Amino acid sequence: MAPRSSHQPASTRKGKSKTRSAAGRSRKRLLQPLLENAQDAIALVDDAGRFLDANLAACQLFGLSRQALLERTLPDFIDAGNGHEGLNLQTSQRQIGELRLVNSGPVPCEVEYSLTPAVLPHGHLLVLRDISRRKAAIEDELQRQRQRVELFSEVTLKIRQSLQLKEILHTTVTEVQRILRADRVLIYQVLPDGTGKTISEAVLPNYPTILDMEFPEEVFPEAYHQLYAQGRVRAITDVHNPAAGLSECLVDFVNQFDIKAKLIVPIVQNLNHNGSASHNQLWGLLIAHQCRSPRHWVDFELELMQQLADQISIALAQAQLLERLEEIVEVRTAELQDANRSLKQEINDRKQAEAALRQSEEQLRLITNALPVLIAYVDDQQQYRFNNNAYFDWLGKSPGDIYGSHLQQVWGAACYQRMQFYVDSALSGHTVTYENEITLANGNQRSVDVTYVPHLDDQNTVKGFFALTSDISDRKAIERMKDEFISVVSHELRTPLTSLHSALKILATGRLGSLSIDGQQMLEIADESTERLVRLVNNVLDLQRIESGKVIMDRQAHNAADFMIQAAEAMQAMAQQHGVTLVTQPQELMIWADADYILQALTNLLSNAIKFSAPGDTVWLTAEAGQDEAVFRVRDEGQGIPADHLERIFERFQQVDSSDSRKKGGTGLGLTICRKIIEQHEGRIWAESTLGQGSTFSFTLPTLQG
Numbered sequence: 001m002a003p004r005s006s007h008q009p010a011s012t013r014k015g016k017s018k019t020r021s022a023a024g025r026s027r028k029r030l031l032q033p034l035l036e037n038a039q040d041a042i043a044l045v046d047d048a049g050r051f052l053d054a055n056l057a058a059c060q061l062f063g064l065s066r067q068a069l070l071e072r073t074l075p076d077f078i079d080a081g082n083g084h085e086g087l088n089l090q091t092s093q094r095q096i097g098e099l100r101l102v103n104s105g106p107v108p109c110e111v112e113y114s115l116t117p118a119v120l121p122h123g124h125l126l127v128l129r130d131i132s133r134r135k136a137a138i139e140d141e142l143q144r145q146r147q148r149v150e151l152f153s154e155v156t157l158k159i160r161q162s163l164q165l166k167e168i169l170h171t172t173v174t175e176v177q178r179i180l181r182a183d184r185v186l187i188y189q190v191l192p193d194g195t196g197k198t199i200s201e202a203v204l205p206n207y208p209t210i211l212d213m214e215f216p217e218e219v220f221p222e223a224y225h226q227l228y229a230q231g232r233v234r235a236i237t238d239v240h241n242p243a244a245g246l247s248e249c250l251v252d253f254v255n256q257f258d259i260k261a262k263l264i265v266p267i268v269q270n271l272n273h274n275g276s277a278s279h280n281q282l283w284g285l286l287i288a289h290q291c292r293s294p295r296h297w298v299d300f301e302l303e304l305m306q307q308l309a310d311q312i313s314i315a316l317a318q319a320q321l322l323e324r325l326e327e328i329v330e331v332r333t334a335e336l337q338d339a340n341r342s343l344k345q346e347i348n349d350r351k352q353a354e355a356a357l358r359q360s361e362e363q364l365r366l367i368t369n370a371l372p373v374l375i376a377y378v379d380d381q382q383q384y385r386f387n388n389n390a391y392f393d394w395l396g397k398s399p400g401d402i403y404g405s406h407l408q409q410v411w412g413a414a415c416y417q418r419m420q421f422y423v424d425s426a427l428s429g430h431t432v433t434y435e436n437e438i439t440l441a442n443g444n445q446r447s448v449d450v451t452y453v454p455h456l457d458d459q460n461t462v463k464g465f466f467a468l469t470s471d472i473s474d475r476k477a478i479e480r481m482k483d484e485f486i487s488v489v490s491h492e493l494r495t496p497l498t499s500l501h502s503a504l505k506i507l508a509t510g511r512l513g514s515l516s517i518d519g520q521q522m523l524e525i526a527d528e529s530t531e532r533l534v535r536l537v538n539n540v541l542d543l544q545r546i547e548s549g550k551v552i553m554d555r556q557a558h559n560a561a562d563f564m565i566q567a568a569e570a571m572q573a574m575a576q577q578h579g580v581t582l583v584t585q586p587q588e589l590m591i592w593a594d595a596d597y598i599l600q601a602l603t604n605l606l607s608n609a610i611k612f613s614a615p616g617d618t619v620w621l622t623a624e625a626g627q628d629e630a631v632f633r634v635r636d637e638g639q640g641i642p643a644d645h646l647e648r649i650f651e652r653f654q655q656v657d658s659s660d661s662r663k664k665g666g667t668g669l670g671l672t673i674c675r676k677i678i679e680q681h682e683g684r685i686w687a688e689s690t691l692g693q694g695s696t697f698s699f700t701l702p703t704l705q706g
């Protein structure tokens, strides 16, 4: 390489000694072959970029002879539009960079440059290295990578477009087969019992399918599971190469299906149970087969398979989530349907129950309205809560008028006063029956029989009572007629009976002649019977008088003690006759009563007590002060009265034993008369008894204060 003298500045030539020139020449001679053999293009350029000298590699790079090159400048070769303006020949700084050279050879070439300024006065050292091939290789690799990325995202997109696992698997094998140009791509699922099955496949038409083929456990030993679960990928270039290490069974299999090369990538599932530590489990394998010939699987193919296997893992997790979600939705839907069904059932049941209730209410109303009696339900506040139509017929009050009204409002003060005692009894839990007089809307008076039945709840608390009122006016009228008839007959009987009685008494004295013993006995029976008849007639007439209201009780203030002493004295003889002790405890109590009638009632009760006692028994007559009233009691130790007779014996001619009248000389009217007398005094009379132990008859009379 010889610098051109015309470009050599004069000053360089002038200031050098001969020795230095000689040394320089000898170095040049040494460097010359080095420069000529250098791989890099080395040139000397001036400030304008003119080539002053160039080595062989430089001539080759620019495609010119040295002579031709020395006539050109560097800028002639630089691709101006390529952003390489950075190269500056005027600077004193060393520069390095890349350039794209044009007009040099048939194709532009990329070079790496280094410019060392002023290695000689106005001479700069330019070193260029052709990097076109390297660049092209990088470019190629980039291109390939781009393609892979595109392919991968294309397949991933297809996979992701579906939530259906089956479809995802099918897309995967189809796409992998297409991209790898493999003869067969399949997905092998490892089942929990160690066996396996081909569940998806893409295979070229000339090869047999192995879809749905099942493989025994031996094909896939447990050791392989472990390796695959850790993510091992197996690329087998030639299955017949002993290094491939195929298991016995698999050798048969690859021979049968003429498989030459295999690529196996695991599909691993990351299991994370309820937040506990996660672990990998082998779900299956993504396998590519080459049947035509052995095949060397390149990294890209391995990578693609690996990434798609990962995609399948993700899809699996999503599919499982979806499945679980669907299960939850299904369960929830079933629950909702169940709830809906039972709700509907409940509504239906309730509707049916309501309809049945309405129907039974309707029936109840029909029945109660059809009956010619008053039917009602009264609550514990004595207010009507139900009443039938008869109330309207009788009282002219509609159910609406009556509902919620108080008893007194409906019946008036006087009538209510007569009811009150029985209402209180019903509300304290007793069933009561009584008779009352009411006035109808048309002003007619009616006699009624009233029964109150208490309504008790589960705790036995009285919530109210049912009231049944029936018209007994007709019966009463007949009774009155009968009573009047009896009274007339009795009246007519009394005079002849009295004379009959007197005649018998005279006969018994023997003044009219003595009788035989039989005659005497017969006379005694006749006398006894006549006496009983007289008593009966007198009782009937008494009762009739009291009931007819013709008798007005002459009520005056009396001391109860006086009555008690008088009554006891009157009955003393009878008691003695029966061997009964009569005990009286007179009580100083001022009562408001008719002395004769009260004495009659007391003696009647005492006579019954003595009659029904055994000799040696005691009969007590006591009295005590109650609230606004005095309570008299006649107690005996006699035979007692059955419970079902305790009320009945106050009715006419009612006796516990029908032979009582004959044996005890009773008429069955005594208690009826007693009750009438006491009721006329606004008192009450009742009996209590324990069979075999005795009975107590009690009555009340108003005290003076009351």
Ligand code: ADP
Pocket (backbone or CB within 6 Å): 608, 609, 610, 612, 636, 638, 639, 640, 641, 649, 654, 655, 656, 657, 660, 661, 665, 666, 667, 668, 669, 670, 671, 672, 695
């Ligand atoms: P009588 O004139 O028959 O006694 P009452 O009306 O006085 O009529 O009594 C009716 C019936 O009541 C009696 O016949 C008797 O069966 C029963 N009786 C009344 N008092 C007693 C008593 N102290 N003990 C047992 N039974 C009685």
